[in-house]
Amino acid sequence: MAEFIDLVLLGMLAITALRVIFLKDLFAVVMLFGIYSFLSALIFVNLDAVDVAFTEASVGAGISTVLMLGTLALTGRKEKTSNHPALLPLLVVGVTGAALIYGSLDMPPFGDPNNPAHQHVAPRYIEDSPQEIGLPNMVTSVLASYRAFDTLGETAVVFAAAIGVLSLLGLPKRDRQAIESGLKSHLVLRVVAKLIIPLTILFALYVQFHGDYGPGGGFQAGVIAAAAIILYALVLGLPMATHVVQPALLKTLAALGVLIYAGTGVANFFLGGNFLDYNMLASDPVAGQHIGIILIELGVGITVFAAMLSIFYAFAGQAERTNIQ
Amino acid sequence: MILETLSTLFLVLGAFFSFTGVIGLFKFPDFFTRVHAASVTDSIATILIIFGLILRTDFGLVAVKLLFILIFMLLTSPTASHALAKSARHGGLLTLAETRAPKKEDND
Structure with missing residues (x-):
């Protein structure tokens, strides 16, 4: 089935x-x-x-x-229509696709427990993580503790993406004059949005701090919180949203999240452990792991929230500027 | 046993209403009637299906979560349909009756 x-x-x-x-x-x-x-x-x-x-x-x-x-x-x-024939791209795509299909012939069978992916480090994570880390959600243990260095890289990528977009487009300025220019006429949308937005932020916090016990964590929570503010901006207008969550604050927050993440690692480093190994953060290694995971998930959440929202601000501000001209 | 039968009944009814909604989405003549078909599906089918699912849980945390999802859907999906229809109207889309009717001279 x-x-x-x-x-x-x-x-x-x-x-x-x-x-x-x-x-x-x-x-x-x-x-x-x-x-x-x-x-x-x-x-x-x-x-x-x-x-x-x-x-x-x-x-x-x-x-x-x-x-x-x-x-x-x-x-x-x-989309722009192109008139010239696309023979060379077709050839490249065809050859690449054929090579990929040929490569897939050597792949181990789907879902077989003896596959290399299930034999390498996965048994160790499954057997030892209840004693070493003690979180019910093993995915979070792997993501935030065993492979914390990878996750630090991912957070840095999100941060770098935000920096790239902001350096190309720039954030909108806070404008006190334009605050009245929201969509005042959409009564239904405004009422429902006001009902939904607090619940969305509450849900984001739940996802953030429940990530140790169930599916969730910093990435999802940051995105959901950003979505709440984006909804606010869509219904009440960008100037209103930039008044509530200021672009300058977002810049600080995006950097702060990465700082919290890396700082947690460095703190453990100075307490005598390894970088991003949280055992030294408390007297008990398992408690240390819990503190470390909550801290770095918080860092991830803050960075993702700030990066996504500032990218949205950059695009929306640019669109508003072209509308005015 | 009774619960399971009830839940099956709800789920089948929900599937039926989703199906009618899909048929309406394809068969109805213009945009507004299609939005209507889709939004009817959204409301009645979600209620039925989520009730059917709640009857299959042991009425603990999962049932509460499903109830939250139901409330969220009941709030958002009519709003989405409303926004869709309103923006279509704002963009100047006419209903089928209006396009067929002889054009009135400026009386508004």
């Missing part, structure tokens, strides 16, 4: 991908990308990878769609 569901979902994924290739209307393409992400999230759920599915749904389908729509507001929604 699970395999049948997998096959149906993969088929829908392929259909969506083909539609994305052939559609010229970029707005519809962005929507299809959202559907594509949701389908992948469903596949991940079916594979029992709920943490990955959660990330895919919140980051892939949620925030990426908003950011791509922000880009479309700047570039226009029609």
